[in-house]
Amino acid sequence: MEPGLAGRLSRVLAGWHPRRWRDRYGEELLDVLDQHQASARTVASLAASVLSTHADPAYRADRLSPARLRGAVLVSAAVAGPIVLVLGLLLGMAARLDRPHLSGAGGVNGVAFAHGQRLLVSAVGGPGEDNMDTLWDITDPARPRQLSAFWGGNPTALSPDGRVVATVAPGFQPALWNVANPRRPARAAVMQTGDGTAMWGEAFSPGGRILAAAYTDRIFLWDVASTARPRLLRTLAVSVPQVDNGPSASPYGIAFSPDGRILASVTGTGHVSVWNVTDPARAARVATLTGPRDFIQSIAFSPRGNLLAGVTYHGHVLVFSLAGPARPALTATISGILADARYPDGRLHHPDAPPCPLCSPASYAVAFTPDGRTLTVVVDRQEADVIPTYSNVSRDTVFTWNVTSSGALSGRTIAVSDVKDIQPTLAPDGRTVASGSPNSNAVYLWMPR
Amino acid sequence: MHGKFDGLGRFADPSLLLLTSLADGPKHGYAIMTDIAAFSGVQMEPGTLYGALARLERRGWVRPLGTAGRRRPYEITAAGQEILAEQVTTMQRIVRVARLRTATAWGA
Numbered sequence: 380m381e382p383g384l385a386g387r388l389s390r391v392l393a394g395w396h397p398r399r400w401r402d403r404y405g406e407e408l409l410d411v412l413d414q415h416q417a418s419a420r421t422v423a424s425l426a427a428s429v430l431s432t433h434a435d436p437a438y439r440a441d442r443l444s445p446a447r448l449r450g451a452v453l454v455s456a457a458v459a460g461p462i463v464l465v466l467g468l469l470l471g472m473a474a475r476l477d478r479p480h481l482s483g484a485g486g487v488n489g490v491a492f493a494h495g496q497r498l499l500v501s502a503v504g505g506p507g508e509d510n511m512d513t514l515w516d517i518t519d520p521a522r523p524r525q526l527s528a529f530w531g532g533n534p535t536a537l538s539p540d541g542r543v544v545a546t547v548a549p550g551f552q553p554a555l556w557n558v559a560n561p562r563r564p565a566r567a568a569v570m571q572t573g574d575g576t577a578m579w580g581e582a583f584s585p586g587g588r589i590l591a592a593a594y595t596d597r598i599f600l601w602d603v604a605s606t607a608r609p610r611l612l613r614t615l616a617v618s619v620p621q622v623d624n625g626p627s628a629s630p631y632g633i634a635f636s637p638d639g640r641i642l643a644s645v646t647g648t649g650h651v652s653v654w655n656v657t658d659p660a661r662a663a664r665v666a667t668l669t670g671p672r673d674f675i676q677s678i679a680f681s682p683r684g685n686l687l688a689g690v691t692y693h694g695h696v697l698v699f700s701l702a703g704p705a706r707p708a709l710t711a712t713i714s715g716i717l718a719d720a721r722y723p724d725g726r727l728h729h730p731d732a733p734p735c736p737l738c739s740p741a742s743y744a745v746a747f748t749p750d751g752r753t754l755t756v757v758v759d760r761q762e763a764d765v766i767p768t769y770s771n772v773s774r775d776t777v778f779t780w781n782v783t784s785s786g787a788l789s790g791r792t793i794a795v796s797d798v799k800d801i802q803p804t805l806a807p808d809g810r811t812v813a814s815g816s817p818n819s820n821a822v823y824l825w826m827p828r
Numbered sequence: 829m830h831g832k833f834d835g836l837g838r839f840a841d842p843s844l845l846l847l848t849s850l851a852d853g854p855k856h857g858y859a860i861m862t863d864i865a866a867f868s869g870v871q872m873e874p875g876t877l878y879g880a881l882a883r884l885e886r887r888g889w890v891r892p893l894g895t896a897g898r899r900r901p902y903e904i905t906a907a908g909q910e911i912l913a914e915q916v917t918t919m920q921r922i923v924r925v926a927r928l929r930t931a932t933a934w935g936a
Contacts, residue, residue, distance in 0.1 A: 389874070392875075400882070403882075404878050404881070404882065406895075406898045406900075407856070407857050407878075407898060407899065407900050408857070408874055408878055409898065410856075410857065410858070410897075410898035410899055411857040411858045411861065411874045411877070412874060414858045415858065415861070415874060420871070420873050421873050421874060421875070423873075423875075424873035424874065424875030424876045425873075425874065425875040426875070427875055427876075427879075428875035428876070428878060428879050431879060432879075432882075437886070511862075528862070529862050529865070529866055530859055530862045530863065530866075563865065563869055564865075564866065565866050565867070565869070566866050566867070
């Protein structure tokens with residue numbers, strides 16, 4: 380059964396319950412139906428519910444009209460009968476007919492890719508809340524398929540093989556969700572970190588065995604080879620000062636090098652710490668990268684791992700050479716990109732932009748293309764209102780540069796798109812931008828031209 | 829064997845799943861459905877969920893809390909916790925016997 384038809388039928392059947400039942404449960408049921416991907420099973424369950432509630436003495440005073448009674452019986456017979464015989468076939472068809480589920484409150488606050496850019500997980504809600512996460516098959520980005528939805532917390536990372544989602548459970552504890560069967564996500568573990576300070580980032584090692592979770596004062600390294608029994612390997616002491624709109628808003632300040640031997644994390648104003656995690660149980664800081672005195676919001680390794688790019692709150696693009704991780708060198712600094720990343724109304728400075736000098740005037744994403752020859756930076760500037768949820772549109776400006784093997788940048792290009800998002804994310808191809816809607820669970824995938 | 833779940837008929841399983849879901853704190857309808865799917869793999873449909881919720885509420889095993897918009901969280905009552913504990917004990921006894929008997933069968 381086509382999901383749209385199943386949804387409409389379900390709502391009709393919800394209205395056929397006895398009046399007293401509707402007065403008590405009607406609104407809640409409609410709220411559930413708004414979030415639930417209706418199928419033939421949903422219709423069958425509601426048809427059965429209509430019949431059983433009308434047969435229930437507690438609601439019998441409110442009799443179903445003969446026409447509706449016949450209708451409910453017919454729906455039950457038409458749907459519940461065949462379903463017993465061809466349930467598997469119907470579910471298979473429904474899966475193929477799935478369409479993105481665009482309702483949902485709050486807005487997309489986290490997006491992660493995996494599996495050669497074939498799987499995407501997005502979360503609606505704020506960090507540490509009871510978020511609804513949605514798994515999408517984006518093998519054909521023009522026809523995304525919703526695989527499942529679960530209340531998992533803000534997802535900040537998806538294991539490279541696409542089998543595990545790392546989320547932030549309420550209380551800022553990291554949680555692992557087993558999505559090996561993406562249609563049936565199951566919570567595998569919640570790790571205890573001891574206190575409720577804000578977690579601002581999680582990253583899987585390239586092999587998927589190690590999960591790094593970054594807090595304001597510590598980075599935890601877990602062995603997650605067994606998702607049901609994660610093992611704490613090491614706790615690294617760091618200091619990430621919190622500012623309004625600060626690192627807690629960005630899950631993109633921590634990254635493993637492609638060979639998994641180096642972990643880089645934003646650890647203070649203008650600093651990125653470089654850790655040797657070859658043996659995670661003995662991980663140690665090997666260097667601190669220093670840029671302008673400005674928070675680095677987003678970082679990314681080049682595919683060979685010899686370069687690390689970062690972008691700061693006020694739009695400085697930095698490239699460090701990590702050819703010798705213990706002796707890093709700043710190889711490129713591009714400043715002033717915000718002058719070309721205007722607000723949707725074309726203004727450069729907006730009177731309603733955040734007044735706090737430490738606050739970020741934009742959200743950023745940074746990534747290299749898989750050939751390592753191009754660096755992409757996305758700058759997202761919100762409309763007048765500083766609360767993104769109320770913003771009707773934001774402007775994403777996408778910058779690219781050619782990158783030399785030594786880390787020099789040249790040949791800038793700019794593309795602009797007015798979209799509706801809170802925090803842009805770059806896909807593994809370093810070109811496709813994922814923009815999460817601020818007021819639904821829609822994710823827009825687009826490619827700058 | 830007669831128990832307090834008698835009379836719930838085919839709703840016995842959804843009721844048990846629902847009480848288990850609420851055992852770690854209040855949840856609203858959709859959160860209950862996703863939680864049950866997560867811990868048991870059972871995809872409970874809205875019609876089944878509200879059928880079971882209404883019956884459990886009538887028996888005083890769950891109670892509604894104040895609404896938050898269109899959502900209404902439910903919590904398990906002391907009586908609900910008691911009945912859940914009873915059910916779990918019964919199930920554990922069945923599992924013990926089943927394990928014992930299958931072990932005997934294999935060892936034979």
